[in-house]
Amino acid sequence: MSQIPPFHVAIPVHDLELTRTFYRDILGCEEGRSSDQWVDFNLYGHQFVIHLKPDMNPDAALHHNPVDGHAVPVPHYGVVLPWEEWESLASKLKAAETAFVIEPYIRFQGQVGEQATMFFLDPSGNALEFKAFKDMSQLFAK
Numbered sequence: 001m002s003q004i005p006p007f008h009v010a011i012p013v014h015d016l017e018l019t020r021t022f023y024r025d026i027l028g029c030e031e032g033r034s035s036d037q038w039v040d041f042n043l044y045g046h047q048f049v050i051h052l053k054p055d056m057n058p059d060a061a062l063h064h065n066p067v068d069g070h071a072v073p074v075p076h077y078g079v080v081l082p083w084e085e086w087e088s089l090a091s092k093l094k095a096a097e098t099a100f101v102i103e104p105y106i107r108f109q110g111q112v113g114e115q116a117t118m119f120f121l122d123p124s125g126n127a128l129e130f131k132a133f134k135d136m137s138q139l140f141a142k
Contacts, residue, residue, distance in 0.1 A: 006045055006046045006047060007046045007047070008046070008047040008048075008049070009046070009047075009048055009049070009077060010038075010048075010049040010050075010051050011048075011049070011050055011051065011077070011124075011126050012050075012051055012052075012053035012056050012124070012126075013050045013051065013052060013053065013056070013122070013123070013124035013126070014052075014053065014054060014055075014056045014057075014058050014124045014125075015058075015123060015124060016036075016037070016038075016039065016050065016052045018123045018124075019050050019122055019123045019124050020034075020039050020050065021123075022122050022123050023039075023041050023043075023048070023050065023122070024041070026092075026093070026096055026098070027043075027089075028092075029041040029042055029043050029048065030042040032047075036052075037051065037052045038050060038051045038052065043079060044079045044081065046079070050124075056124065056125075057125075058123070058124050058125035059125065060125065062074065062075075062125075062127055067107070068107045068108060070102050070107075071102075072102070072119065072129075073101055073119060073121075073127035074127075075127065076119065076126075076127035076128060076129050077126075077127075077128060077129070078128045078129035078130045078131065079130055080130075080131050080132065080133065080139065081130060081131070081132045082132060083116065083132045083133070083134050085132070086116050086118075086130060086131065086132030087116070087132075089130055090104040090116075090118055090130075093118070093120065098120050099120065099121070100118060100119065100120050101119040101120055101121060101127060102117065102118060102119040103118065104116065104117070104118035105117065105118070107131075112138065112141045112142065113138050113141050114133070114134070114135075114138060115131050115132065115133050115138070116131060116132045116133075117129060117130070117131040117132075118130055118131075
């Protein structure tokens, strides 16, 4: 498989400074360019941008779909990390007393596609999933 190029994603946030602090200080993302309306971050080598949308409702209910006995929030976004980085991030988030939507656990244990996963919300209510595979060949396995 060839090297996957970096992706770009932009998400709305209701509070630029609060959300900026979360991505920079809690997730450890390096900050790039910014204005009073948006901030670029390096999210594990990908360009991730938060854009101010002051009229968004951070308390709006997310849709959920059942996956492996859990209510997975939709929409969500995130990154597939190396296993050790996922474990380190999970520990860091727990130490920061992050409120998880789905606590860190092993999904599809003993099955095709076995993976570590966790879900949580940023301060603007955007759902994030970070996952890892011990065997990256399982990423798209059926």
